[in-house]
Amino acid sequence: MEQAGHTFRKQERICGKKDIERLLQEGRYGHASCLRYCFLPENGASCNRILVSVPKKYFKRAVRRNLLKRRIRESYRLRKTMLQGGHGIDLLLIYNTKELLGYSEISRAMETVLTEVTDRVSKMEVQDGQ
Numbered sequence: 025m026e027q028a029g030h031t032f033r034k035q036e037r038i039c040g041k042k043d044i045e046r047l048l049q050e051g052r053y054g055h056a057s058c059l060r061y062c063f064l065p066e067n068g069a070s071c072n073r074i075l076v077s078v079p080k081k082y083f084k085r086a087v088r089r090n091l092l093k094r095r096i097r098e099s100y101r102l103r104k105t106m107l108q109g110g111h112g113i114d115l116l117l118i119y120n121t122k123e124l125l126g127y128s129e130i131s132r133a134m135e136t137v138l139t140e141v142t143d144r145v146s147k148m149e150v151q152d153g154q
Contacts (some may be wrong), residue, residue: 030101030102030104031101032097032100032101032104035069035070035071035073036071036072036073036074036104037073037074037075038073038074038075038114038116043067043073043114044075044116046064046114047062047064047075047114047116048062048116050064051063051064051114051116052064052144054137054140054141054144055120056133056136056137056140057129057132057133057136058119058120058121058123058125058129058130058133059096059117059118059119059120059130059133059134059137060117060118060120061115061116061117061118061137061140061141062115062116062118063113063114063115063116063141063144063145064113064114065111065113065145065148065149066111066112066113067111067112067113067114068112069112070112071112072104072107072112072113072114072115073112073113073114073115074097074100074114074115074116074117075114075115075116075117076093076096076097076100076117076119077093077116077117077118077119078092078093078096078118078119079118079119082119082121082122083124088124091124092119092124092125092130093119095127095130096117096119096130096134098127099127099130099131099134099135100117100134100138102131103131103134103135103138104138106135106138106139106142107138107141107142113141113145115141117134117137
């Protein structure tokens with residue numbers, strides 16, 4: 025009995041140093057309100073993977089950083105079906121403001137990020153197909 029819907033498994037996290045370096049070097053960047061993102065299509069995995077970062081520069085206390093990371097991961101978990109396609113996409117999400125925003129603002133930013141990434145990946149596929 026496997027739930028396919030709103031889960032967030034270990035395989036959906038970017039964990040390796042090589043994967044992170046490849047994402048940072050070859051990825052495409054963008055931003056949406058409080059989130060900066062970097063994505064890399066076709067990661068070689070069977071699912072989409074994410075990495076969440078909240079800089080210590082903005083939030084010195086680990087409690088606040090962890091709170092924001094939980095909010096970002098939860099908003100991704102509920103909207104991850106917006107990322108279409110059978111091939112995996114690596115996605116780095118960086119919280120990019122000094123304000124401690126609530127879940128609703130983060131959720132709206134996540135929705136914007138996922139639609140932008142989906143649009144850009146589909147445009148890249150169309151260009152590669154020509």
